[in-house]
């Protein structure tokens with residue numbers, strides 16, 4: 198089986214060579230204008246996660262349909278409900294805290310493949326929906342604070358955050374949040390400033406400008422990995438039929454195994 202400890206196939210670079218991401222111990226921020234291809238990236242990562250051993254998905258999708266096809270393999274699927282989103286994030290925070298207590302007790306700093314602790318992949322499509330659109334201001338602030346905490350502290354505890362937004366502005370992605378994402382992926386942006394908000398100040402002026410991506414080139418993006426130089430990529434795209442087939446197969450390989458008996462019976466056959 199695949200594992201989240203293995204590199205995740207993302208797509209191809211401008212020379213047609215495959216691009217892989219080491220997602221374990223890292224987070225991904227994807228942003229760009231509507232229709233740029235962010236959901237394609239999320240679905241490609243979700244497919245790897247769904248097919249991965251010992252991996253749990255926690256999905257936040259205000260539109261229901263972007264990540265909806267993975268619901269059957271997700272531990273939690275949060276739709277347009279801020280209370281559900283907050284409860285789920287608080288639970289993730291608790292899991293993260295418990296894991297840090299466990300790591301400390303074992304004199305360790307981060308989880309490893311052999312620990313057999315599950316990797317938790319939390320995906321949010323779209324950040325702004327929960328942090329600026331639904332709910333009260335206090336709920337939105339709590340959502341932003343919990344998400345930031347997961348991004349900042351989750352990595353070593355095996356919690357990976359993949360978050361997307363079509364609003365690359367300072368109110369949705371403040372610099373302090375952006376900078377703690379190990380990978381940033383800028384799909385087509387309407388302005389150079391938006392591109393800089395995703396990748397970092399100054400990249401557009403050096404020629405790495407997501408505003409230059411043609412509107413017809415969906416799935417094309419600049420990918421920046423920690424400390425590197427943005428790289429032009431074309432993200433792999435799964436059609437709805439392919440996603441449905443992968444999700445079905447993932448549900449099958451994740452099915453409960455062993456012998457189950459109906460409630461109230463012993464499961465031992467008795468002579469008539």
Ligand SMILES: Nc1ncnc2c1ncn2[C@@H]1O[C@H](COP(=O)(O)OP(=O)(O)OP(=O)(O)O)[C@@H](O)[C@H]1O
Pocket residue numbers: 229230231232233234235236237238263362363384415416417431432433434
């Ligand atoms: N990598 C790709 N290769 C080819 N076509 C793509 C690719 N990514 C996206 N597309 C096309 O662009 C359309 C919009 O893509 P997608 O839904 O991923 O954009 P988005 O950025 O998530 O939009 P939104 O912000 O509205 O959710 C898709 O329906 C598909 O037709």
